[in-house]
Amino acid sequence: MLLTTENLGKRYERRGVAVDALRAVDLEIEERAFVAVTGPSGSGKTTLLLTLAGLLKPTAGRIRFRDKQLEGFSDAQWASFRHANLGFVMQNFSLVPYLSARENVTLPLAIAGSKGAAQKKRATELLERVGLGDRASHLPRELSAGQQQRVAIARALANEPALVLADEPTGNLDPALATDVLDLLRSLNEESGTAILMVTHSPEAARAGTHRVHIEDGLVVDASLQPA
């Protein structure tokens, strides 16, 4: 098993009001799976994703990645963990505005301090793979929404992660572009065997996944995790 959660809970406390965004989530993600998590807005999907990445601290439960227990990790341990194992594709593309497409793709490698020439080669390869080989030197604002999201996907793959976490990757795209992006994710999953955990409120988008989970109000209501 690639990733397992047990009883995962996350309670937000703001100005004395407690919100249980995750109640007791048990989840299992196999190696090379493409899991689509669906649920209505406010059901806790983003919270789940950020918690799995260590960007939010869970208030209960356990997270296991392969044979590592993650819930007690320090900030620095989480950072190395993310860097070594995770890729991210967010709804709002999350590109750095003053870096070109290639430089954005290079960022995870820059954080690791790898050599310039190797970085450039890898970034060019990845951009070609997402069909943007000719846009390497463009800034994010010079690219369309769909192209920006593809740059984000290329960047998510730069460090060859075992798991890509995608939060509403098609949320800001019109239907045709959304299909392109989903096809791309699917083919990456099939070709390089990168596991994907995609959360989305859209049932159509969820169809791209090989496995499905449905959550509502912080609880997994359809935990079958059966292949679609």
Add this chain to the structure above:
Amino acid sequence: MNLAGVAWKELSHRRSSLVSGLVAITLGIAVIVGVRSVTVASEHAVAVKLDSLGANVLVLPQGATVDDYHTADIDAPTFPEEYVERMVTSALLGVENISPKLTRRLKVEGTPLVLTGILPDSEVASKPTWQLEGLEGATVEHVCSGKLGAHADPRLQRKVIDVLGEDECILGYEAAHRLNKREGDTIEVEGVTLTVNTVLSATGTVDDDRLFMHLHAMQEMLGIGAQVSAIEVMGCCEQISEGLLSKLRNVLPDTRVTGIAQIVSTQIETNRLMDKISWGILVIVLLVGGLSIGNYMWGNVTQRRREIGILRMLGARRARIIGLLLAKAIVLGIVGGLLGYALGTLVVTIMGPDTLGLQVRALPGWLGGSVLLAVTVAVLGSLLPAWLASRFDPSANMQEI
């Protein structure tokens, strides 16, 4: 690309906002460099003045100033050479060497020069800067330290030129250069022909522009009788502090007797003040520059919240974020230091001569220091914003629905 590369890209992307980040640090460094340059120039000017006097007591005509003596205008006041006899016969303790001088500004073979009439065995002997060594600002401290250690000062070990005939002259380095004369050549001065006995090596003082000739030959040439413009006296320091000056005033009526310490003391005071001011400015620059950079950086990191979150998401540790922001501070410091140095140097070198009457030179040695100081200030000012930025909640900007 590494994180320094990212810092650099960000800087060049937001070039216009750089200005606001740099103003305080650039101005601060400019002021420090400017004040330092002026102080050094002023200290140098004191040193030049001291050395050009060549004696530690100066007797001038009543009402004349040291500047009159140096400008040596045609109608500059004079007093009788006979005063030298009075000084000798009154046998004052502490008077070591007496050099009467007559100075006039004249055109010699078309070149404006300062002619100085001297009595060879005394006058020449008391000129410290006629030795080969150049002059150093550092000696000011020594001469002005209150001891006036004329005898202890190695520069005062004498190089005596005993013989200077009435038809001979000595040329300062610059004067010889401009007249294109060497030792043995002859010069026509006001209808009198003089042979160049010696050409002095460069001293960096007014002596470089002088033509020295025998005092009596000069008096005769100008037809002004036995008059002199000044008497330079080498006095022992103890006797000067024990009232040699007032004793001289009693013996020589209608004269102004001044010690070197008095002549340059105002300027030395000014220098001390400048020195203190530059320390004060340093503190202000540290505070204002640091705060202003810190303020700018805080604005910058709040603007970059999202991007910092992205980097954290991609696995950058907190220390990396701090490093990224400090890299930016270092670039700001380098740019601010260079700009500040250039600005400060330009302003004082261009305005110095007119507003301060000082020839201010650039201090290349301060370039490195300026950059170092600016970088230090920028980094210190950015520490807190950088630390706070590294603790931004990375999830905050990823929860937009």
